Each structure stands twice: as C-alpha cells, then as structure tokens.
Amino acid sequence: MSKSATVVALGKGERTAAKIREVALDQFSRLGFERVTMGGIAAAAEVSQATLHYHFQDKDQLWRSAMLELSAVISEEERLLSAARDAPPIAQLRMAMRLFLQISWRHPALGRIVALEGMAGGERLDWLNQHLLGPRNRRLVDLARKAMDAGDLKPFPPEMLVVTLQAGAAGVINLAPLMRSAFGIDPDTEAGRAAHEDLILNALVQGLLADRSEIPEETR
Amino acid sequence: MSKSATVVALGKGERTAAKIREVALDQFSRLGFERVTMGGIAAAAEVSQATLHYHFQDKDQLWRSAMLELSAVISEEERLLSAARDAPPIAQLRMAMRLFLQISWRHPALGRIVALEGMAGGERLDWLNQHLLGPRNRRLVDLARKAMDAGDLKPFPPEMLVVTLQAGAAGVINLAPLMRSAFGIDPDTEAGRAAHEDLILNALVQGLLADRSEIPEETR
DNA sequence: AGTTTTCCTGATTTGATACTCAAAAATCAG
DNA sequence: CTGATTTTTGAGTATCAAATCAGGAAAACT
Incomplete structure (x- = not known):
C-alpha cells in the first residue's frame, strides 16, 4: 500500500470502486434494491x-457504500442551514423546507431512495x-416544534x-413516472422544476385555495 | 358449465380464485411486485x-386481476361524488380531495400500489x-381547472x-414504515388517522403557517 | 350412481441471479 | 527491469422463483 501522504492520485482500485458506487447509486435510486442486478451494475x-x-x-454492502455517496449532500444542507442558526425558528424552518425541496430536485437519488x-421498511430503511x-430529520422536527411553541405554526x-415534506418532494420527483404515464407531463425540465417547487412549498405553507374559507366537513 | 341464471352461489373455482386475488392484492400492495413470490401467495x-x-x-395476470379488485373502491368514490354534481367546482373539488384521502386510508392498498x-414506472403503471x-385522475384535473377558471384556486x-394529493396520501399511508423507523410513530391507529387526514388536507388547502406572510426567497 | 367437467397438486423444468475461486493481467516499488 | 502486490476476470456453483404438465381428486350434472 502507498505510504505517501494524504494527497494522492487515486489508485486504480479506488477509481473503479468510485465508478461502481456511482453507477450503483444511480441504479438503486431509479429502480430500487430488488430490481437492480449485480450484472446490470457491472455492465454499466x-x-x-x-x-x-x-x-x-x-x-448489501455495495448498496450501503453507494448510499454513503449521499452524505456530502446532507452535509452541504447542514452547512447552508447553520448559517442561519440565529434567525427565528420559523424563518429557519422555511429555509430548511426550501432547502429540502431544492436538494430533492438537485439530487433526485436521495429523495427517490428515501x-x-x-x-x-426493513433493515435498509433503519440503516x-x-x-x-x-x-x-431530528433538526427539522426540532425546528417545527420551536416554531409551534412560538405560535408561528x-x-x-x-x-x-x-413526512409531509418528504411526500411533497416525492410527489414531483419520485412520482415523475406517474406524471408521465397519467398526464403525459415531463417534470424533468428546468421550467417544470421551478414551478413545481413553488407549488409544493406554496401548498405546504399557504395552501392552494385562493380564498380562505374552511374545509367542508360534510363528507366525514 | 352451469346454465342457471345470474344469482348463483360461487362455484369452488371462483371461490379459491377470489381468495387468491385477495391475498395477492394484500401482498402486492405491501411488498411491491418484485418482492412478492408465487410461493408466498400460494402459502397464504x-x-x-x-x-x-x-x-x-x-x-402478471394475477397482478392485474388483483388490481381489478380495487375497481369497486373507485366506483364507490365516483358514486359519492356524482351526488354533488351540481355544486360549484370548488366545492366538488374539496369533496373530491377529502374523499380521495379518506379512501386512501380505508383502502391503503390502493394508495400504496399507486x-x-x-x-x-413501466408497463404496470400504464396499465x-x-x-x-x-x-x-381526469375528473380531478377537470375539477381543478374549472375551479381555477372560476378564480377559486x-x-x-x-x-x-x-400528484400532490397522491403524494400527501403517500406521506402518511405509504411512508408509514418511514414514520415508524424514523420517529417511532405508528400512524396505523384510528386517532392517528383522523389527525393525519386533517393535517394533509389543511396543508394542501390552507397551508401550515399560522400567519399569512410570504415565503422567503433568499435561498433560491 | 355414473359420467363428465372442473379443479388442484407434486414433481420437474427453465431461467435468472448472487456469489466463489483459481488464475491471468495490470500496477507499483525498488 | 523484476518481483511482489493489487486488481480483474472467466468459468462455474448454488439458490431461488416462475412456469409447465400429466395425473388424480373433487364437484357438478343427468
């Protein structure tokens, strides 16, 4: 093994391992664990x-290694958010929600995997x-609780x-095939992306109705 | 073949076929197509x-037959909604949304499958x-468009x-394992169900914020 | 009851996939 | 360059699941 210090050109082994992780992450996120085959990854x-x-x-181990590729994404989210550490909880929460959605778009693999x-369910989810x-998750829950205590939520x-946030992201990211199949709409365009982000965030934060009347109860 | 008229006790064959469809629908909705085995269905x-x-x-054919078990659910929704055929579009839409969520709860298989x-994606989704x-789907889109034209949406x-509605339902039904694993919360209780239905509907219709201020743009 | 038809099953085939291993090829250190 | 080490592979095994089929049991019919 090379004893030269921290900055090294990656050895052959680590280069192919990285390539494999990359391919694996892509396939696992698009197809799910069971539909991915070792042969398919190897070929790609x-x-x-x-x-x-x-x-x-x-x-299983390949799956875990591929998932860890996403750590950087989460860390980046953390970093951006910590810049607003001193803002009121509700402002942090809004920022966190928008970040969450943006990241779901920029890194669809994460949202799809989740x-x-x-x-x-099962062991992989627990992992x-x-x-x-x-x-x-804990940070989001914590922010929500504080905003609630402050009367802003x-x-x-x-x-x-x-979960609602995740589901909202899922609605446009993960259910893209549904949109294509059911409505012939392709959400994978830049314009579509921006519109949908606003829609979800608007829905969650302000609701979709133009007026402010109550939800009817007659169908309960 | 029995020539006796419409009202007959089900023959042996149709009874076991029905049992199989029932088991299959349950397993397919909980596990997804790939994780279900013919052996597992047979045993159950x-x-x-x-x-x-x-x-x-x-x-594949078993899957399709199992899915058709859900036709009755959709028909019932149709029937309830058609009673309000003459109400304004926005009222119909609200009713449709609540029905959609209620049915997602009462028949979790439907929401999970979707x-x-x-x-x-793929052939099964198209089917x-x-x-x-x-x-x-077309009816919901149509109602939404009319409500929009009337300025109510x-x-x-x-x-x-x-898709957003489906995703909202997915958030509490389909992501139940996520809730359990991430938060130790079990959404499969009657109290939980009612609370969650209100949450999703509130979110979609009125938003979650207690105040009415705008969404910040700073993180764009 | 006797006969025909429907229904069900055990045994087997076929196909796909995860995983192993011995040996070849590439890489690297001195 | 040379030998040691790491990396890669082709060929093969084991396992598991879907699908088939011929024969026998059960049901339906007269």
Missing part, C-alpha cells in the same frame, strides 16, 4: 461482475435513518412535517 | 403454487392508468393537484 460500470464482489463483498425504502437521515405532530 | 392462500397458474396464467408503481385510475398546472 464496464467491469466484470466479480469485480463488484472484490471491492464490495455483497450486494421514498422507495420508506415504503418498503438509512441511522447513518444518513437521522440528524436531518399550526399545532400538529411535528414529525408529520418531515 | 393455502393452495399449491400450480393452482395460481391454473386460475391466472402467470404472475405510489409503488408510480415510482417504478393502472388505463384500467383503474384514468377516469378518476391559485393558478398552477392542474395535473399537479392529483
């Missing part, structure tokens, strides 16, 4: 299947919460905010 | 695997849109309403 990464097992023992595994999503279980 | 339905292939040729396949969801692509 232009290596043999055995190489996958050399660098990452098995499919939605896919969030529906399936995600423990290694990737935990701090982010309607009272509801603050954990719901995160 | 207490028949042999070969019986599945006798009644439904292959896994979310699961809506993320995956769902064509055979199950098409009319419902903020302007946005009306198709987004359906």
Whole structure:
C-alpha cells in the first residue's frame, strides 16, 4: 500500500470502486434494491461482475457504500442551514423546507431512495435513518416544534412535517413516472422544476385555495 | 358449465380464485411486485403454487386481476361524488380531495400500489392508468381547472393537484414504515388517522403557517 | 350412481441471479 | 527491469422463483 501522504492520485482500485458506487447509486435510486442486478451494475460500470464482489463483498454492502455517496449532500444542507442558526425558528424552518425541496430536485437519488425504502421498511430503511437521515430529520422536527411553541405554526405532530415534506418532494420527483404515464407531463425540465417547487412549498405553507374559507366537513 | 341464471352461489373455482386475488392484492400492495413470490401467495392462500397458474396464467395476470379488485373502491368514490354534481367546482373539488384521502386510508392498498408503481414506472403503471385510475385522475384535473377558471384556486398546472394529493396520501399511508423507523410513530391507529387526514388536507388547502406572510426567497 | 367437467397438486423444468475461486493481467516499488 | 502486490476476470456453483404438465381428486350434472 502507498505510504505517501494524504494527497494522492487515486489508485486504480479506488477509481473503479468510485465508478461502481456511482453507477450503483444511480441504479438503486431509479429502480430500487430488488430490481437492480449485480450484472446490470457491472455492465454499466464496464467491469466484470466479480469485480463488484472484490471491492464490495455483497450486494448489501455495495448498496450501503453507494448510499454513503449521499452524505456530502446532507452535509452541504447542514452547512447552508447553520448559517442561519440565529434567525427565528420559523424563518429557519422555511429555509430548511426550501432547502429540502431544492436538494430533492438537485439530487433526485436521495429523495427517490428515501421514498422507495420508506415504503418498503426493513433493515435498509433503519440503516438509512441511522447513518444518513437521522440528524436531518431530528433538526427539522426540532425546528417545527420551536416554531409551534412560538405560535408561528399550526399545532400538529411535528414529525408529520418531515413526512409531509418528504411526500411533497416525492410527489414531483419520485412520482415523475406517474406524471408521465397519467398526464403525459415531463417534470424533468428546468421550467417544470421551478414551478413545481413553488407549488409544493406554496401548498405546504399557504395552501392552494385562493380564498380562505374552511374545509367542508360534510363528507366525514 | 352451469346454465342457471345470474344469482348463483360461487362455484369452488371462483371461490379459491377470489381468495387468491385477495391475498395477492394484500401482498402486492405491501411488498411491491418484485418482492412478492408465487410461493408466498400460494402459502397464504393455502393452495399449491400450480393452482395460481391454473386460475391466472402467470404472475402478471394475477397482478392485474388483483388490481381489478380495487375497481369497486373507485366506483364507490365516483358514486359519492356524482351526488354533488351540481355544486360549484370548488366545492366538488374539496369533496373530491377529502374523499380521495379518506379512501386512501380505508383502502391503503390502493394508495400504496399507486405510489409503488408510480415510482417504478413501466408497463404496470400504464396499465393502472388505463384500467383503474384514468377516469378518476381526469375528473380531478377537470375539477381543478374549472375551479381555477372560476378564480377559486391559485393558478398552477392542474395535473399537479392529483400528484400532490397522491403524494400527501403517500406521506402518511405509504411512508408509514418511514414514520415508524424514523420517529417511532405508528400512524396505523384510528386517532392517528383522523389527525393525519386533517393535517394533509389543511396543508394542501390552507397551508401550515399560522400567519399569512410570504415565503422567503433568499435561498433560491 | 355414473359420467363428465372442473379443479388442484407434486414433481420437474427453465431461467435468472448472487456469489466463489483459481488464475491471468495490470500496477507499483525498488 | 523484476518481483511482489493489487486488481480483474472467466468459468462455474448454488439458490431461488416462475412456469409447465400429466395425473388424480373433487364437484357438478343427468
């Protein structure tokens, strides 16, 4: 092993491993764990299947390694948000929500992974919460609770905010195939993206109705 | 073949086929197409695997037959809504949205299926849109457009309403495992259900903020 | 009851996929 | 350049799930 110090050109091994992780992340996020095959990843990464097992023992470990590629995304979100540490909770929350949505768009893999595994449940979801999503979720819940205490947010279980937010992101990111199939609309355009971000945020924050009347109860 | 008229006790065959469809719908909605095995369905339905292939040729056809079990749910929604045919579009839309959410709760399979396949895309999603969801989606879009024309709804692509609504339902139904894993909250209780329905509907219709100030733009 | 038809099953085939391993090829240190 | 080390691979194994089929059980019919 090379003993030269921290800044080194990546060795051959680490370069192919990185390529594999990249391909794997893409496929896992678009197809979900089960529909991805080692063969498919190997082909897309232009290596043999055995190489996958050399660098990452098995499919599960490859999945985890691929997920960790997303750590940087979460960290960046954290960094941007910490700049507003001293703002009132409601302002931080708004910023956090917008950041959440923006990041969901810029890195669709993250949102898709959470939605896919969030529906399936199981060990992989637990792993995600423990290694990737935990701090982010706790921070959002915490902000929501503080904003609620300050009277700036309607009272509801603050954990719901995160799920609702995730679901809102899912609506336009993860359900893109649904939009295409059902309505022939392609949300993967820059114009579409901006419009949809505003729509979701507007919906969550201000609602969609032009007037302010109450929701009818007659159908309960 | 029995020639006796319309009202007959179901023959043995149709009874087991119904049992199989029921089990299949449950498993498909909870696990998604790939994670469900014919063996698993057979075991749960207490028949042999070969019986599945006798009644439904292959896994795809079984899936479709199971999905058609949900037609009744959609029809019931249609029936309830058509009673309000003469109300103003915005009132119909509100009713439709509440119905949509209520039905998502009462029949979680429907919402889960749409979310699961809506993320995956592909032939099964197209089939769902064509055979199950098409009319419902078109009706919602139509109502949204009319409400918009009447000035009762903020302007946005009306198709987004359906996806947003679906996503809202997904947030509490489909992402139940996420809620459990991330927050230790179980949304599968009657109290939880009612609270969540109100939350989503409030969010979509009126927004979550207690005040009415604008969304900040600084993070754009 | 006897006969025909429908229904169900065990055993098997076929196909796909994760994973292993010995050996070849590429890379690197001195 | 040379030998040691890392990396890659082709070929193969084991496992699991879908689909088939011929024969037998059950149901329906007369």
